[in-house]
Amino acid sequence: MPIDAKPSFKLLATAASGIETLVKRELQDLGYNTIVDNGKVFFNGSWDDIATTNLWLRTADRIKIVYGEFKALTFSELFDQTYALPWDKLLPVDANFPVSGKSLKSKLFSVPDCQAIVKKAIAKKLQDVYHRHNQLPETGALYPIEVAIRKNQVQISIDTTGSSLFKRGYRVDKGTAPLKENMAAALILLTNWHSDKPFIDPFCGSGTIPIEAALIGQNTPPGFNRSFISEKWLYFPTEIWDRVRATAEEKIDYDIQLNIYASDIDGHMIEIAKRNAEEAGVLHQITFKQQAIKDFKTNLETGTIVTNPPYGDRLNNKDDIVGIYQTMGSVFAPLTGFSKYILTSDEQFELHFGSKATRKRKLYNGAIKVDYYQYWSKKKE
Incomplete structure (x- = not known):
């Protein structure tokens, strides 16, 4: 079941350390209200805004949907709150959804375990909604998911970009140590x-x-000659x-x-x-x-x-x-x-x-x- 035609997402533009203010300026020039964190600039938007920012941002690395934020101290809490998210609104039954992760200063410090729990919770939700008792095929489009835990606060995001935004598509060849x-x-x-x-x-x-x-x-637009x-x-x-x-x-x-x-x-x-x-x-x-x-x-x-x-x-x-x-x-x-x-x-x-x-x-x-x-x-x- 797809999400609303005009959804409102919490979006995240990632950036190299030191140039977040440039990403913020670019987003504000495009008409968005922003909140800046270390290496991150948050803003809200729809499908149109995901396409627009992927196409136009010159200094960001990628655009992500922040799909869930919650506190988790145990694997059970991580599983349950991940499962509770409306995954079927965004992921079809054949979605290919690899899960990466990172954890800092948190009780759930084992990144491989956190990745496995999130993967299992999403798979269980999709199986229940789509009435699939067997393993999901994961033969469809790619939906890269990241679970990031900092001081027990969990953020689950979905990458909309793919290859980093610095890959404009025009680099036929390069020398040693090329500048991104x-x-x-x-x-x-x-x-x-x-x-x-x-x-x-x-x-x-x-x-x-x-x-x-x-x-x-x-x-x-820097993304004019590439796909996402x-x-x-x-x-x-x-x-x-x-x-x-x-x-x-x-x-x-x-x-x-x-x-x-x-x-x-x-x-x-x-x-x-x-x-x-x-x-x-x-x-x-x-x-x-x-x-x-x-x-x-x-x-x-x-x-x-x-x-x-x-x-x-x-x-x-x-x-x-x-x-x-x-x-x-x-x-x-x-x-x-x-x-x-x-x-x-x-x-x-x-x-x-x-x-x-x-x-x-x-x-x-x-x-x-x-x-x-x-x-x-x-x-x-």
């Missing part, structure tokens, strides 16, 4: 860049930062996805002419970046060039530089990294009309670069703690 697409978008959204201003990435690698800038500049697991859900009206995508396409500015420049010392990476940009539909918006940082120059007087230079495992020689940062400092110094934003894990970056950042923001690039050094323009752009 949603992190690249976050770096851009943390700047003062506007689509009518020049944008430069002199360490573009496989092109993630300039491609994300082009998508932002064109107002192209909830599109295959039996009770999720397919016409909603069609409508949301059609509405989104009307908002894309295909005619805008952006001034985006990207370079890298590695010619092979430039070719990869071009292929990725072509797959994203923005190759015409980006000027790519093979160029070492020592040869970087521009005749532009104002603009924004956003870049992710080599650090950590991307260069084996510490002296090479220091040399790159020193070269960046000397090359960028005359560009007083540019704001510069540089991501690195090197805590001595400012020393090597030769100047102190206007502002420094702590972020996480995957499991690596990094700093985002922001040097604001000394001229009005």
Whole structure:
């Protein structure tokens, strides 16, 4: 029995630590009221909102339905309260519903046992409702379920996204240690860049930062060229996805002419970046060039530089990294009309670069703690 055609869900957008405020801003720009927690932004919405946020959020990881919240101190309580949830309103008889879990500071600390109890409770509920005495087939669409327990408070959620939102669908190839697409978008959204201003990435690698800038500049939804697991859900009206995508396409500015420049010392990476940009539909918006940082120059007087230079495992020689940062400092110094934003894990970056950042923001690039050094323009752009 499907849920109401216009249900109201408690929804959750997950995010990397440090960029929850960006996810919050994106959701508020879309018209939602939000509550922010560590790595999480909560909001309410319907099927339409699930489709909309999966399609439009640039900095989130995934969208989940918070399907149940309760306190549980025993496995019996966990089973009974999980069973009490209206699983048949969302899961058909053939639903494939794997259960993952985590537990922190709780009496129910065994994650495998908690997963097994939740799985058993959901299966029992579906068997009772659908009058099935045998094992459920689980041959249908995927409904990934997570049981998260913190201080004895249980949260059961269902993932609507599938592959993380950072997987836009345009990455044909990549280099070593590529920046995730949603992190690249976050770096851009943390700047003062506007689509009518020049944008430069002199360490573009496989092109993630300039491609994300082009998508932002064109107002192209980041999820426009990919699918989501909830599109295959039996009770999720397919016409909603069609409508949301059609509405989104009307908002894309295909005619805008952006001034985006990207370079890298590695010619092979430039070719990869071009292929990725072509797959994203923005190759015409980006000027790519093979160029070492020592040869970087521009005749532009104002603009924004956003870049992710080599650090950590991307260069084996510490002296090479220091040399790159020193070269960046000397090359960028005359560009007083540019704001510069540089991501690195090197805590001595400012020393090597030769100047102190206007502002420094702590972020996480995957499991690596990094700093985002922001040097604001000394001229009005």
